[in-house]
Amino acid sequence: MTERVVIAGAGLAGCLLATLLGRRGVEVTVYERRPDPRVAGAERGRSINLAVSARGLAALEQVGLRKQALERALPMHGRMVHPAGGTPNFQPYSADRERAINSIGRAELNAALLDAAEATPGVTLRFSRRVTGVEDGRVLLDGEPGERAGVVLACDGAYSAVRASLEGIGCDQDFLEHGYKELTVPPRADGGFALDPDALHIWPRGTLMMIALPNLDRSFTCTLFWPKGDFTALDAPRKVRAHFEAHYPDVAGLMPGLEDDFARNPVGSLVTVRARPWVRDAGGALVALVGDAAHAIVPFFGQGANCAFEDCIEIDRCLDETGGRWDRALALYQERRRPNTDVIADMALDNFVEMRDRVSSPLFRARQAAQHALERRLAGRYMSRYELVSFTTVPYAEIPARIRRQNLILGAAASAAALAAGTALRASRRSRRAARGRGRPAR
Incomplete structure (x- = not known):
């Protein structure tokens, strides 16, 4: 494994992958278009707090960061749904109310991963240098030919410049009509949380959904998911305040900086990316797409x-299995991961509808309570989709089939129970009729 490896992008995936490869003795150079965010700070309004769960924690464990991440995260054991005109209700994520997803700031986790990569022998970080493509085996830096590389790993996001530079890669980009904008609920005057910190808060308002996740400084990062035209319609501070007082009255008074945040923070796009294929030869450099560059999801x-x-862990695993042969390892990585990423992309889109429309429905809550009852009664044999996605490392691609099997078994069990009850009822009726017949006087 002597090829020079270049990683485009020092975000979450790029840093984790650099650390894993450095620990294998691979010489890695990581290029990042931004200045060092540990010095320059994070981009305003672009965080969308992370909800790190079982899969992410398993990966962080591989580089010794699981404990550190959890120490800097806040567990959220369920959703707090704020219905329009109703009382907020808490909906636990797991049947035992013990499992939680973990809210952590993207910038903070990125800084920890940068520190880990920088401390790994063989890993070099280069900031304010943008990889704009790969051509004739050379990495293009800001449009100019740079170093030769045997392997280039594109961790440069949903709008990957590396992906765009490669011939023969198809890329479907499906944009939601919704964009997102971040706001802040600061701590209360006494320093406490203004909302319950043990929950991911949701204000389901159809097309105008808002969520909020807690931060260690006792603030909340709120994210609006609105059709883009609705952002531009609120073109004056008084309109912003009036809209929030009408649609989010229980939180509007907790946001003294609302008008300023709304005016200054950008509107981001929400896109699903499906690239095909993920691995190409670019004039002697083997290039692979990783993370959002291959499969961005909402x-x-x-x-x-x-x-x-999980992509990063899979690449590391495939290198083990192929004896460090990059060509075979990356082909195997693509074969294994692509079916999984297709499935989670679809599930993420479906969960938007659930958060936006279903969570306030009494029928949804009843179904969720029934699922949790089954999970308690059939521990390990029945698990909801949410539990399988968030609290296990079962491959995403296996989850739909498992849910179908569970439903078939439950359906069969319910039919058998109904049949048995019907048979018992008929037998009981026959017995009662026979008893009445024996009790009649002779004529």
């Missing part, structure tokens, strides 16, 4: 970072 299942981390 954030509504909280799996974007968790899924990208």
Whole structure:
């Protein structure tokens, strides 16, 4: 494994992958278009707090960061749904109310991963240098030919410049009509949380959903998911305040900086990316797409970072299995991961509908309570989709089939129970009729 490896992008996936490869003795150079975010700070309004769950924690364990991440995270044991005109209700994520997803700031986790990569022998970080493509075996830096590389790993996001530079890669980009904008609920005057910190808060308002995740400084990062035209319609501070007082009255008074945040923070796009294929030869450099560059997903299942981390772990595993042969390892990585990323992309889109429309429905809550009852009664044999995605490392691609099998078994059990009850009822009726016949006087 003597090839020079270049990683484009020092975000979450790029840093984790650099650390894993450095520990294998691979010489890695990581290029990042931004200045060092540990010095320059994070981009305003671009965080979308991460919900790190079982898959991400398993990956962080591989580089010794699980404990550190959990120490800097806040567990959220369920959703707090704020219905329009109703009382907030708490919906636990797991049947035992013990499992939680973990809210952590993207910038903070990125800084920890940067520190880990920088401390790994063989890993070099280069900031303010943008990889704009790969051509004739050379990495293009800001459009100019740079170093030769045997392997280039594109961790440069949903709008990957490396991906765009490669011939023969198809890329479907499906944009939601919704964009997102971040706001802040600061701590109370006494320093406490203004909302319950043990929950992911949701204000389901159809097309105008808002969520909030807690931070260690006792603030909340709120994210609006609105059709883009609705952002531009609120073109004056008084309109912003009036809209929030009408649609989010229980939180509007907790946001003294609302008008300023709304005006200053950008509107981001929500896109699902499906690239085909993920691995190409670019004039002697073997190039592979990783994370969002290959399969960006919308954030509504909280799996974007968790899924990208699994990519990194899979590449490391495939290098083990192929004896360090990059060509075979990357082909195997693509074969294994692509079916999984296709499935979680679809589930993330479906979860948007669930968060936006279903969570306030009494029928949804009843179904969720029934699922939790089954999980308690059939521990390990029945698990909801949410539990399988968030609290296990079962491959995403296996989850739909498992859910179908569970439902078939439950359906068969319910039919058998109904049949047995019907048979018992008929037998009881026959017995009662026979008893009445024996009790009649002779004529």
